[in-house]
Amino acid sequence: xxxxxxxxxxxxxxxxxxAEYVAEAFENKEIDVVLKNVTDVxxxxxxxxxxxxxxxxxxxEDEIELQDDFIPLYDSLExxxxxxxxxxxxxxxxxxxxYFCGAVDAIEEKLEKMxxxxxxDSLKIDGDPDRDEIIGWGSGIAAQI
Numbered sequence: 013x014x015x016x017x018x019x020x021x022x023x024x025x026x027x028x029x030x031a032e033y034v035a036e037a038f039e040n041k042e043i044d045v046v047l048k049n050v051t052d053v054x055x056x057x058x059x060x061x062x063x064x065x066x067x068x069x070x071x072x073e074d075e076i077e078l079q080d081d082f083i084p085l086y087d088s089l090e091x092x093x094x095x096x097x098x099x100x101x102x103x104x105x106x107x108x109x110x111y112f113c114g115a116v117d118a119i120e121e122k123l124e125k126m127x128x129x130x131x132x133d134s135l136k137i138d139g140d141p142d143r144d145e146i147i148g149w150g151s152g153i154a155a156q157i
């Protein structure tokens with residue numbers, strides 16, 4: 013059975029809900045899921061999985077701001093051995109802001125520079141998470157493991 017880790021940082025709860033729906037999609041595909049709040053994860057915790065998914069909301073009008081709890085993990089990602097590791101990124105934001113889900117783009121870009129294999133297109137949620145949309149996205153990602 014494939015193993016996945018879903019790491020999320022959530023302030024309002026939308027990204028946490030999204031992470032739970034992604035976990036549901038993976039479990040429906042019989043993939044073992046470990047779901048963790050980013051406050052409980054360090055770079056050493058990212059190994060041992062077939063895929064690692066990163067979920068982060070975006071804040072900020074004038075610049076891209078990652079969700080506060082996600083920043084320490086983001087800043088230390090270079091210390092993780094993710095070369096060749098399958099990864100995917102999702103996040104919630106508000107399209108009224110200049111950098112709609114910019115945290116998703118920033119995380120994905122950093123992972124690509126580190127040599128990780130980004131699986132599928134990232135998922136950007138505008139406003140409240142839609143369960144069916146997220147389950148569909150998660151199922152598509154799960155099929156690529």
